[in-house]
Amino acid sequence: MSEASRIPPRSGVAFELAKGERLVVIDPDGCQVSDLLAFNRHDLREVLSNGRTLDYEETIRLTTGNRLWSNRSRVLLTIEADDVGSHDFLLTPCSEHTFRHFYPDKPVHRGCFGNLAEALAPWGVEPDSIPVAFNCFMNVPVAADGKIAVLPPPSKAGDSVTFRAEEDLVIGLTACSAYASNGGSFKPIDYRIVR
Amino acid sequence: MSEASRIPPRSGVAFELAKGERLVVIDPDGCQVSDLLAFNRHDLREVLSNGRTLDYEETIRLTTGNRLWSNRSRVLLTIEADDVGSHDFLLTPCSEHTFRHFYPDKPVHRGCFGNLAEALAPWGVEPDSIPVAFNCFMNVPVAADGKIAVLPPPSKAGDSVTFRAEEDLVIGLTACSAYASNGGSFKPIDYRIVR
Numbered sequence: 006m007s008e009a010s011r012i013p014p015r016s017g018v019a020f021e022l023a024k025g026e027r028l029v030v031i032d033p034d035g036c037q038v039s040d041l042l043a044f045n046r047h048d049l050r051e052v053l054s055n056g057r058t059l060d061y062e063e064t065i066r067l068t069t070g071n072r073l074w075s076n077r078s079r080v081l082l083t084i085e086a087d088d089v090g091s092h093d094f095l096l097t098p099c100s101e102h103t104f105r106h107f108y109p110d111k112p113v114h115r116g117c118f119g120n121l122a123e124a125l126a127p128w129g130v131e132p133d134s135i136p137v138a139f140n141c142f143m144n145v146p147v148a149a150d151g152k153i154a155v156l157p158p159p160s161k162a163g164d165s166v167t168f169r170a171e172e173d174l175v176i177g178l179t180a181c182s183a184y185a186s187n188g189g190s191f192k193p194i195d196y197r198i199v200r
Numbered sequence: 201m202s203e204a205s206r207i208p209p210r211s212g213v214a215f216e217l218a219k220g221e222r223l224v225v226i227d228p229d230g231c232q233v234s235d236l237l238a239f240n241r242h243d244l245r246e247v248l249s250n251g252r253t254l255d256y257e258e259t260i261r262l263t264t265g266n267r268l269w270s271n272r273s274r275v276l277l278t279i280e281a282d283d284v285g286s287h288d289f290l291l292t293p294c295s296e297h298t299f300r301h302f303y304p305d306k307p308v309h310r311g312c313f314g315n316l317a318e319a320l321a322p323w324g325v326e327p328d329s330i331p332v333a334f335n336c337f338m339n340v341p342v343a344a345d346g347k348i349a350v351l352p353p354p355s356k357a358g359d360s361v362t363f364r365a366e367e368d369l370v371i372g373l374t375a376c377s378a379y380a381s382n383g384g385s386f387k388p389i390d391y392r393i394v395r
Binding site for chain 2: 077147
């Protein structure tokens with residue numbers, strides 16, 4: 006098994022993941038969020054779609070056995086293992102705009118959106134093409150009246166979620182930069198590719 | 201006030217809506233769904249985003265006073281009036297793929313996705329750029345465990361929802377083609393532009 010790579014706090018990476026390989030996303034310190042994107046490596050116009058995924062999986066609580074679908078109705082990733090069972094696929098990556106909106110008194114940061122845009126630029130991904138990410142470990146309860154809250158993630162130190170690539174992919178992955186999503190702390194994220 | 205235009209069952213239209221104009225979407229017979237898309241007319245890469253909208257509005261139950269945001273964190277539409285209070289912004293437009301998936305024994309239809317793609321093609325919108333639509337009148341309860349259901353819309357004959365354009369827009373609008381979303385009936389949708 007390969008050694009884990011570390012994503013420093015408030016940053017992001019991108020890399021290729023071949024069909025059949027596994028990606029293990031690890032929360033090394035606990036209570037941190039990681040935004041995950043996946044594009045078809047052979048045609049970047051095909052990308053994860055929260056709408057297709059929620060439609061086909063018939064739940065907003067995605068965990069082991071659930072699949073993450075593309076805008077072309079094909080499975081890009083399958084969740085093979087999940088220590089946490091709390092992930093979000095409703096909300097967009099934090100960005101300069103969300104910082105100004107939610108934290109008007111705090112310094113602005115480019116957020117996961119800016120980090121993903123920079124990390125994915127070498128593959129030719131345009132910022133406008135960055136959709137809703139699969140937010141590993143993010144804790145977004147939806148109340149009976151539809152109201153959304155963003156609470157600290159329940160992930161404990163060392164918890165992980167494992168994805169199997171069902172196509173050749175380009176992955177974007179962050180250590181989240183927002184205050185609310187990680188309980189006000191900025192922490193790293195580790196990941197491991199299992200070939 | 202202009203006369204209402206009719207979208208025949210299982211079809212779609214596209215048209216321009218200028219900043220400040222209102223779009224009234226009417227369910228003439230009741231219990232029908234209409235998928236709504238909005239693009240920035242001056243730069244079609246800017247489009248409705250369910251993720252940005254759910255993030256900023258902090259609810260999945262969007263109604264009067266709520267705003268529909270773009271992938272660039274700008275408001276494209278504001279909901280000014282709403283007879284129904286039941287709309288969905290989680291699920292993608294029905295398509296050939298969703299028909300094969302959910303209705304394997306029924307004839308395949310290109311669905312709202314195909315209808316939107318054809319209607320928006322004259323503006324240069326690519327099918328891959330069609331995101332999750334705002335599904336007027338669609339009834340998608342989310343259970344406490346996260347499970348999603350698609351139930352018949354509660355809209356009664358003549359019920360409507362009114363949107364104000366906050367930018368110059370290209371609108372895509374359908375009379376939904378899927379079985380589940382409209383209780384198994386295919387009906388028209390009417391709309392009116394108030395200048």
